[in-house]
Amino acid sequence: MAKWKISQGMPILNKEMEDAVLDALRNDKYVNGENVTKLEEEFARYIGTEHAIAVSSGTNALAFIFMAAGIKGRKCTTSPQSFIASANSILHAGGTPVFADIDKDTYCISTAEVEKQLNNGASAVLPVDIFGYPADFDSINEIAGRKNAYVIEDACQAHGAIYKGKRAGSLALAAAFSFYPSKNMTVLGDGGMVTTDDDGIANKVRKLRDAGRKSHYEHDMIGYTARLNTVNAAIGRVQLRNLDKWNAKRTGIAAEYGSRLKNVNGIKLPQLGSNGIKPVFHQYVICTKDRDRLKEHLEKNGIQCGIHYPIPIHLQPIYREMFKHKEGEYPTSESFSRECLSLPMHINLTKDDAKLICEQIEGFYGS
Ligand SMILES: Cc1ncc(COP(=O)(O)O)c(C=O)c1O
Known part of the structure; x- marks a missing residue:
């Protein structure tokens, strides 16, 4: 486990x-x-x-x-x-x-x-x-x-x-x-x-x-x-009674990531919300051209990452078969699929965990 x-x-x-x-x-x-x-x-x-x-x-x-x-x-x-x-x-x-x-x-x-x-x-x-x-x-x-x-x-x-x-x-x-x-x-x-x-x-x-x-x-x-x-x-x-408190924790972790990673060249950070929009960070997704190598680096150091989602829906085998979809039809979604990386995001993450994750990312980019 x-x-x-x-x-x-x-x-x-x-x-x-x-x-x-x-x-x-x-x-x-x-x-x-x-x-x-x-x-x-x-x-x-x-x-x-x-x-x-x-x-x-x-x-x-x-x-x-x-x-x-x-x-x-x-x-x-x-x-x-x-x-x-x-x-x-x-x-x-x-x-x-x-x-x-x-x-x-x-x-x-x-x-x-x-x-x-x-x-x-x-x-x-x-x-x-x-x-x-x-x-x-x-x-x-x-x-x-x-x-x-x-x-x-x-x-x-x-x-x-x-x-x-x-x-x-x-x-x-x-x-x-x-x-x-x-x-x-x-x-x-x-x-x-x-x-x-x-x-x-x-x-x-x-x-x-x-x-x-x-x-x-x-x-x-x-x-x-x-x-x-x-x-x-x-x-x-029981979960619903805790939801606002848990979402506040997620938002805090997102802010922590954001403040540390904003100066790292080569990664794009997710929006923190504006104009009355308050996201709840189901995932904290960064984008980088070095996605696969960064994922490998983090995982080698014990930090599990996710990819949501590696294949856009139109390029899933069943959608290609049923609707004859091909690469290039939805370029923004396709490049996102190649570059997205979901960092750890859950309410048991500590500030020290977030610090360690950011340090590993900074180390990878040499910043
Ligand atoms: C965006 C989105 N739509 C639909 C679903 C389907 O929900 P479920 O897995 O409960 O059927 C999910 C959940 O995984 C989802 O993330």
Whole structure:
């Protein structure tokens, strides 16, 4: 287990979560328990939406939103620089993902590229709040509105992020979260959440996750078994109570990295936020032409790093096969994939850890 002196990520499990699990197992219903309803209420209040509907994963959260909003036979534009599930969810719901390249500074989808895809016939947009940095929803919502397209937010990496006074997850028609163990807030297993103010989408998603039930033995929709387990919801409730404190810790580590690394020539640092934008640093991603050698150097010195993501979605083997995508179509995403390096980012990182990581990077560049 202790292969690394400093690991890249680290999910949190504490006594309060263990107690909540045992209490849920002994006293709550295994499926559709009170912990699920409570987590939904608490999450909706936190995000600032009318509804929060717990589901079995972030992928299903996105797919159910698209099934409810309607994408079958239509195109939705999204970022090629994301986890593959962003685009897969559009296919799961019968739509076709078409990509729009990313902005070179925020790494979120570029508004100008979105506009091109809307002009090419896309009828929906799925911006991704990548690494916990909210996409530019004001301009994307405005352009989509003019073209009669709807916008769905992939907030799977952005629990707690703020965009101009509003939480990520409340910036579009509906949003999806993932509670996978690497996330800022997890249920220590698979899980997800849909947030929306739209009653119609909320009601359809509630049915889709639960076998299309109208009542217990009456089904008026072809649904799935894709609920969040009660035990996982119990963990999620404890995590949610700690989220702001944990995000503040991440932001502090990002500031520490930023202040030490800003003078190192050869690396580009991520944005710390501005104009009312507060990212939550799901990952702290630097870019460098020496990515592979720097990664090797850090790992030789016991510092684990990640690459998010080494292959943009359009160049994944299945997307090449299905859509005949080729290198060169989305140059900003492609060069990002070659240069990105995720430094350690978790709430157990100490100032000394951050100092050691920065010293190793400075040493590598001889600065
Ligand atoms: C941006 C993004 N979208 C979608 C997902 C899918 O979530 P899950 O893994 O819970 O299905 C993830 C999570 O890994 C993600 O990071």
